[in-house]
Amino acid sequence: MTTANRRTHSGSRRDEAAREAVLHAADDLLVEHGFSALTVEAIARRAGVAKQTIYRWWPSKVEVLLDTLIEDSAKRLPVPVGEATAKDIRGYFRRFARFVTRDPAGQVLLALIAEAQHNPGTAKSFHARYLRPRREQERAMIASCVDAGGISPALTPDAVIDAITGPVVYRALTGTGVPRGLVDALVDDLLKPRSG
Amino acid sequence: MTTANRRTHSGSRRDEAAREAVLHAADDLLVEHGFSALTVEAIARRAGVAKQTIYRWWPSKVEVLLDTLIEDSAKRLPVPVGEATAKDIRGYFRRFARFVTRDPAGQVLLALIAEAQHNPGTAKSFHARYLRPRREQERAMIASCVDAGGISPALTPDAVIDAITGPVVYRALTGTGVPRGLVDALVDDLLKPRSG
Amino acid sequence: MTTANRRTHSGSRRDEAAREAVLHAADDLLVEHGFSALTVEAIARRAGVAKQTIYRWWPSKVEVLLDTLIEDSAKRLPVPVGEATAKDIRGYFRRFARFVTRDPAGQVLLALIAEAQHNPGTAKSFHARYLRPRREQERAMIASCVDAGGISPALTPDAVIDAITGPVVYRALTGTGVPRGLVDALVDDLLKPRSG
Amino acid sequence: MTTANRRTHSGSRRDEAAREAVLHAADDLLVEHGFSALTVEAIARRAGVAKQTIYRWWPSKVEVLLDTLIEDSAKRLPVPVGEATAKDIRGYFRRFARFVTRDPAGQVLLALIAEAQHNPGTAKSFHARYLRPRREQERAMIASCVDAGGISPALTPDAVIDAITGPVVYRALTGTGVPRGLVDALVDDLLKPRSG
DNA sequence: GGCTAAGCGAGACGGTACGTCTGGTCTTATG
DNA sequence: CATAAGACCAGACGTACCGTCTCGCTTAGCC
Known part of the structure; x- marks a missing residue:
C-alpha cells in the first residue's frame, strides 16, 4: 500500500534494495544460464544496477x-x-x-x-x-x-x-x-x- | 647454414610435433600459472603454434x-x-x-x-x-x-x-x-x- | 583547545570560502595538470568541497x-x-x-x-x-x-x-x-x- | 556487379575497408554530432568495426x-x-x-x-x-x-x-x-x- | 528560544565510455 | 593441404567521472 512506485535510493547510506537485487540477479542467472553467463555486466543489467555498485561492495562476482x-x-x-x-x-x-x-x-x-x-x-x-x-x-x-x-x-x-x-x-x-x-x-x- | 633449428611443418599431413607442443604447453601452463592463465592464445604462444592449429584439432582448450x-x-x-x-x-x-x-x-x-x-x-x-x-x-x-x-x-x-x-x-x-x-x-x- | 582549524561553513547563506576554494582549485588544476585533469570530482577533492556544492552554483565546470x-x-x-x-x-x-x-x-x-x-x-x-x-x-x-x-x-x-x-x-x-x-x-x- | 554483398576482411593483412570505414565514421560523427559524440565506441559502432581494430591502428581517436x-x-x-x-x-x-x-x-x-x-x-x-x-x-x-x-x-x-x-x-x-x-x-x- | 529553511561535506546511485583482454573465425603466404 | 601469423568482430573486464540523490550536520533568521 505504502510502497513507493519507483525504487529510490537512499542517499549516503548503502542501498539495501540494490544489494538484494544483485544477490537475486546473480542467483537467477546462475540457475537459468549457468556460470558462464554470470558476468558482472549481466548481473548489473538484470539487477537494474550500475556496475560500479557491484564493484563498490564486492571484490568480484x-x-x-x-x-x-x-x-x-x-x-x-x-x-x-x-x-x-x-x-x-x-x-x-x-x-x-x-x-x-x-x-x-x-x-x-x-x-x-x-x-x-x-x-x-x-x-x-x-x-x-x-x-x-x-x-x-x-x-x-x-x-x-x-x-x-x-x-x-x-x-x-x-x-x-x-x-x-x-x-x-x-x-x-x-x-x-x-x-x-x-x-x-x-x-x-x-x-x-x-x-x- | 643448415637451418633446421626451427620446427618445420610437414605439409599435408597433421604435424605430430605441433600436437605434442600444444599438449605440453597446456599442461605446463596449468601447473605453473593455474587454470585462469590457460587461454588458447597463451597455449599457442607457448607452443609456438598458431591459434588456428589448435582450433582445427580441438573444439576448445x-x-x-x-x-x-x-x-x-x-x-x-x-x-x-x-x-x-x-x-x-x-x-x-x-x-x-x-x-x-x-x-x-x-x-x-x-x-x-x-x-x-x-x-x-x-x-x-x-x-x-x-x-x-x-x-x-x-x-x-x-x-x-x-x-x-x-x-x-x-x-x-x-x-x-x-x-x-x-x-x-x-x-x-x-x-x-x-x-x-x-x-x-x-x-x-x-x-x-x-x-x- | 580552540579547534576552529577546520573551515566551518556558514549555515543557510552561501559559503564564500567554498566559492573561492572552488575557483582556485579549478585554476590550479588547469595550470598544474591541464584541462583533462579538470574534472568536477577533482575540483571538489582539491577544494575540500562536496560535488553537490559545485553543481548547486555552477552548471558545469x-x-x-x-x-x-x-x-x-x-x-x-x-x-x-x-x-x-x-x-x-x-x-x-x-x-x-x-x-x-x-x-x-x-x-x-x-x-x-x-x-x-x-x-x-x-x-x-x-x-x-x-x-x-x-x-x-x-x-x-x-x-x-x-x-x-x-x-x-x-x-x-x-x-x-x-x-x-x-x-x-x-x-x-x-x-x-x-x-x-x-x-x-x-x-x-x-x-x-x-x-x- | 562483382562486389561482394558483405564486407569480407582480408586475413593477415590490414583491412583497407575497415580503415576507411573508421575514418569516415569519425568524420561523420564529428560533423553530425560534434566532438563530444566522437567516442571510440561510437566510431566503432558506426563503422561496423570492433573497438580493438581502432586501438590496433590508432593510439587514440x-x-x-x-x-x-x-x-x-x-x-x-x-x-x-x-x-x-x-x-x-x-x-x-x-x-x-x-x-x-x-x-x-x-x-x-x-x-x-x-x-x-x-x-x-x-x-x-x-x-x-x-x-x-x-x-x-x-x-x-x-x-x-x-x-x-x-x-x-x-x-x-x-x-x-x-x-x-x-x-x-x-x-x-x-x-x-x-x-x-x-x-x-x-x-x-x-x-x-x-x-x- | 525553538522552528524552519537552506547550505554544507560525504558519498551511494544509475549510467557511459574508457582502454585492455580473450574468444573464436577468417584470410594470406609458405612449405 | 596443414601450418604460422595475425587481422577481424564481439563483448566482458575493472576504472573514472558524470550528474542526481539522500543523509546528518550546522547556522541564520523568523516568530
Whole structure:
C-alpha cells in the first residue's frame, strides 16, 4: 500500500534494495544460464544496477555468489545446534544431499567449489567464509552426539563428515545424482562402531 | 647454414610435433600459472603454434586438457586389469589419492571436474571420454575381486567407488589434503562385509 | 583547545570560502595538470568541497573556469577606458600578448576557446559573458582613438582587433609563442592609413 | 556487379575497408554530432568495426581525426607548388578561409586545434604531422613568389602566414564567421611593401 | 528560544565510455 | 593441404567521472 512506485535510493547510506537485487540477479542467472553467463555486466543489467555498485561492495562476482550461498544455506540448510541425536545427523545429511542436488543454492555451492579450483583467491574466501564455519558447526553436531553416547564412530568427526559429504558432492559434481539410500548407507556404516 | 633449428611443418599431413607442443604447453601452463592463465592464445604462444592449429584439432582448450589427462592417467594411474585382489584395490586407491593430490596430471583432473561445472559441453565430453571409461574399468576391478571371493562389500561396486574416491576428491578440491590413513580406513570399512 | 582549524561553513547563506576554494582549485588544476585533469570530482577533492556544492552554483565546470577568467582578466588585463591614444592601444595589445602567452589566466582563456569548439553550450556562455563584453570595450577603445584623430585605419575596428588578436591567439594556440615585434608590426601596419 | 554483398576482411593483412570505414565514421560523427559524440565506441559502432581494430591502428581517436584531416586537406586544400604568383597566394588563402569555415574537414581542423589545447600528446602529433609540414609548404609558396619578385612583404614569410591565417582561424574558432573581404584586405595589406 | 529553511561535506546511485583482454573465425603466404 | 601469423568482430573486464540523490550536520533568521 505504502510502497513507493519507483525504487529510490537512499542517499549516503548503502542501498539495501540494490544489494538484494544483485544477490537475486546473480542467483537467477546462475540457475537459468549457468556460470558462464554470470558476468558482472549481466548481473548489473538484470539487477537494474550500475556496475560500479557491484564493484563498490564486492571484490568480484564470486563474492556475490558467496553472499547468496551464505544467506541461502543459513536459511535452508541449517546445521542442528545443541544436543544432536543420530536421527538429527542422518536428517541433516539427507537434507544436505537434497540441497546439493536439487536446491538452486546447491548449484551455487557446486559452482563455488569449482571456481575455487580456478582461482586461489576464491578458494581462500570460500573456505574462510563458508566451508570452515560450516565445518565447525558440523563437527560440533557430531561431537555432541558422540558425547551423549548416541554414536561411536571409528573415524574422527572430520573424517566422518568427509566420508559422507564427499561422495554426495562428488556425485553431484559429476552430474550423476545421488542414488536413493546412499546417504543412509553411509551414515549407518560410519556412525556405528565397527564390530571386531 | 643448415637451418633446421626451427620446427618445420610437414605439409599435408597433421604435424605430430605441433600436437605434442600444444599438449605440453597446456599442461605446463596449468601447473605453473593455474587454470585462469590457460587461454588458447597463451597455449599457442607457448607452443609456438598458431591459434588456428589448435582450433582445427580441438573444439576448445578443455579438450586439449582432456587429451593430456587421458594420456597421463593411462600412463601414471592405470587401473589394474585381470583378477584383482583386495590388496590391488587398496593399492589402486592409494595411488589414486596420491595422483589427485600430488601429480600434476591430478591437477588437470581437478580442473576438469571444476570446468565441467561451468560448462555443459565440457561436462559431456569429460564424462564420455574420461570418467565413464575409467569407471567401467574400476567397476570391473571391484567385480573381479568380489567374484573371486576376495571381498564382499555391503554396497554396490559403484557406491563403493564413490564412497572412496568421493572423500578423496572432495578433500583435494577443497584444498585440505587427504589425511594419512583415510583411504585405508575407507577401504577397510567398505570392502569387508558389515557384521550383523 | 580552540579547534576552529577546520573551515566551518556558514549555515543557510552561501559559503564564500567554498566559492573561492572552488575557483582556485579549478585554476590550479588547469595550470598544474591541464584541462583533462579538470574534472568536477577533482575540483571538489582539491577544494575540500562536496560535488553537490559545485553543481548547486555552477552548471558545469566550464562556468567555473569562466568565472575565474572574468575575475582575473578584469584585474590583470583591463581594457583602457576613456580617450585612448595610439600608444594606449599598442600597450593594450602588448599586454594582451603577454597575458595569452604567459599568464596562467591566459591558459584559461585558451582552454575556453578550445572547449567552446567541443561544446555549443560553452561557446554560447563564453561569448555572452566574456568575448562579447570585452570586444565591446575594445571596439570603444579603437573608436575613441579614431574619433580623436589618433589613428585612421583602413579596416573597421572589428577587423583591426581580429587582425591583431587573431595571429596572437593563433600562435598561442599552436604553442609556437608570439615572436618579439609581431604585435608592434601588426599594430603599426594596421593603425596607420594605407598609402595610396 | 562483382562486389561482394558483405564486407569480407582480408586475413593477415590490414583491412583497407575497415580503415576507411573508421575514418569516415569519425568524420561523420564529428560533423553530425560534434566532438563530444566522437567516442571510440561510437566510431566503432558506426563503422561496423570492433573497438580493438581502432586501438590496433590508432593510439587514440585524435589520431583518427588527424588521419582524416591529412587526407582531406591534401585533396581539398592543396598548397600551390612550384612558382607561385600573388594571385595564387591570394587564391590559396581564400580557399583556406572557405575550408575552415565551410568544409567539414575544416571542422576537423578546428577540433584538433582545440583538442591540442587539452592534451599535450595531441598537440605534439598535430604539429608534427599536420601543422609543420603544411607550414613548410606555405613558406615555400611565399618564398618562391618573393624570389620571383611578385611580392615584397615587410614581414617574414612566417609572420605573413600567421597574420593572414591567424584572424581567419580566430574568427572561425569564435564562431563569428570570416567577413567577406577580410582575407583580401589582409593579403593586399601584407604582401605589398609599406610605402614610406 | 525553538522552528524552519537552506547550505554544507560525504558519498551511494544509475549510467557511459574508457582502454585492455580473450574468444573464436577468417584470410594470406609458405612449405 | 596443414601450418604460422595475425587481422577481424564481439563483448566482458575493472576504472573514472558524470550528474542526481539522500543523509546528518550546522547556522541564520523568523516568530
